[in-house]
Amino acid sequence: MAGGLGYLAEKLYQQELVEEAAKAEALERDPPALVNIASFNRDENMSDVKEVNVSAWINADYNYELIERTNGIVRARRFMYVLFGEGDSQDSKVARGALGLTEAQKEAFATHYARYGVGFSEHGAVLALNGFAGSGNGFSSLVSDAFRDEALTKSENFVYVEPFLDGREAALTPYGEPEKARKTVWMIAAGVAMFGAVKLLFKRQKTDQKHRTVRKHPEDRFAGSPIASKRGREASMPMATQRPQAVMSKNIAKDSPIGRMYSRIAEEANQAEPALTPDRVPENRTRVNRTTEPRKAVWKKNQCS
Structure with a gap:
């Protein structure tokens, strides 16, 4: 297991290095062109580092707080905002995308809400959201449940947007994350290896103790008899x-x-x-x-x- 984790650490490290290099290269280029989220296409409007740049409006009727519980205990929560495209009506049931923010991200998003505005529509402000195309951060099943409750469906190119709340440069600049992830996995591998070594050591000590006990106290069928083996007692026979x-x-x-x-x-x-x-x-043999x-x-x- 330790060897497998070590191999996984190296694979993840190499993969992260490639991704960071791609992000650094993307930072040298302009972001993808802004596109109406109703017309968004993953093959055409998403970069190789999964960067997207879409315009959308938020239908506040579908704002949700997603809470993950285990045995009644709250483990995590996200605040969901459902995105619709320009041209979609207020009654539209086809969602184009969603934001899933932590509480800290929600506060930052609300504080700097005005900076994302690029226009107005009959439904409210139209926002330009530049960020990564995400996977729902483990809340996709809760999003699906909320959509089912509200009779919403996902469009063909539905996208979870993870906006660059701290700016594009901060999001694409390498911060040594691959090295951190590598060290973390290697520490786990070392812990597994140490656990296995300690377990093996105790197992061998237990086995050796068992063997020593058998050698120290052999079962002698002749013990207490006039022809007991020399290990049990001195032989005693009449002349x-x-x-x-x-x-x-x-x-x-x-x-x-x-x-x-x-x-x-x-x-x-x-x-x-x-x-x-x-x-x-002869020792330990039966004679007539x-x-x-x-x-x-x-x-x-x-x-x-």
Whole structure:
């Protein structure tokens, strides 16, 4: 995301530089010729920097305050003035254009209203409005709603006029806006990158801690047994000389069936291979202890007794 924002910042920067250069070039030329807004055509009467110069009159019957709310809270407002052309009647329902001004712009427009006048008609003053062709500044949907309430329609070349309230030179002179926009987007990109780096760092620390915990406390299936692994405890096994022996009661005769059985078992035990010593036991592996056979004999003996 940070890389994408950085790329976007550079693209916007280059685009803004081109636009500023075009505005500086337009400043060297005269503004577009003044044209009746009823005859305005975007292809013929708008410059490459979207500069327009139209004459129009304002029908005060359609003055609107456009208010944008979110969850009942006022977020922004604009003051709309609907423009009509010379020759349009007072009852005309075809709007040629509109002004959408902030409250500060409205006050400035009202204060210097006389400077825009170029004549009079039966409907009032005719104004010369030099400015940029705008997009409604995010209020186009509210403008459409107001037009629907008033049964107004937009002409084919309807235009939102953003007048040069501070003069044409001030509007077309570069003020380093591309560099400001570039820095702003790069700061956002840096913030996104920092957030991603911190998130990745915490994720790695959490993973490493989990792995360290597993290595420090392994699950040992032999823990607590005589053949526990060396990681859990020291191996402890009886020595080979400590082999369990079958013990025959003194009351049993050697030539009796039980006595002969014990003699045979003792003989087989003496012939068995030596018990495993501790150094021969592989770590964490299960082995069969071949010295268990005498234990079976002891178990049988106990049963008999």
